Amino acid sequence: SAVISQKPSRDICQRGTSLTIQCQVDSQVTMMFWYRQQPGQSLTLIATANQGSEATYESGFVIDKFPISRPNLTFSTLTVSNMSPEDSSIYLCSVDKGAPNTEAFFGQGTRLTVV
Amino acid sequence: QKEVEQDPGPLSVPEGAIVSLNCTYSNSAFQYFMWYRQYSRKGPELLMYTYSSGNKEDGRFTAQVDKSSKYISLFIRDSQPSDSATYLCAMTGNTGKLIFGQGTTLQVKP
Numbered sequence: 001s002a003v004i005s006q007k008p009s010r011d012i013c014q015r016g017t018s019l020t021i022q023c024q025v026d027s028q029v030t031m032m033f034w035y036r037q038q039p040g041q042s043l044t045l046i047a048t049a050n051q052g053s054e055a056t057y058e059s060g061f062v063i064d065k066f067p068i069s070r071p072n073l074t075f076s077t078l079t080v081s082n083m084s085p086e087d088s089s090i091y092l093c094s095v096d097k098g099a100p101n102t103e104a105f106f107g108q109g110t111r112l113t114v115v
Numbered sequence: 116q117k118e119v120e121q122d123p124g125p126l127s128v129p130e131g132a133i134v135s136l137n138c139t140y141s142n143s144a145f146q147y148f149m150w151y152r153q154y155s156r157k158g159p160e161l162l163m164y165t166y167s168s169g170n171k172e173d174g175r176f177t178a179q180v181d182k183s184s185k186y187i188s189l190f191i192r193d194s195q196p197s198d199s200a201t202y203l204c205a206m207t208g209n210t211g212k213l214i215f216g217q218g219t220t221l222q223v224k225p
Binding site: 004006031033040041042043044045092096103104105106107108109111 | 121123149151156157158159160161164203205211212213215216217218
């Protein structure tokens, strides 16, 4: 298994500002994933973060809006930039301990409210 | 049409009942199938995963996959109030990208 610590657990932010979410894993992992879970909706993959290379973004998500860092094999950050109320959501960090991504483990999530 | 369809519920059952949760999917390339449990204000927790068709049992939980019908199920026997949560199905093929269902909210009443 994997223990994932995500910070902050929740935040209320003003529109137009940015928030950086941190994800720390207790072991080295190749790939880390960032998801969004909007109210009443399922999880949507934002991007895949590999150490040493640029993140790979899914359709509908762009680097300018959701810049990601992956400085080492146990840590990643996701920034939600220039926030609007539509960005209010739960953001989840995930790591994969199986192949291919058969045993994904999640952090507890960051509940973001933009006002 | 969504790649994975899951009835959001809510589903309410009495304690001790057998619960059946289901998902259908359209992509025949999916080979790995997972069920996650998500309590309120928590991240999803992996319950079970199966590869290809067949059954897998773990305690009170049984996962079934029918690839010919593109249909997967999770059965919970002797359901408990502590089983009250949202259950998400997820699946992937060789790409490794997980596709999630919408989640079914389950409430088990004492």
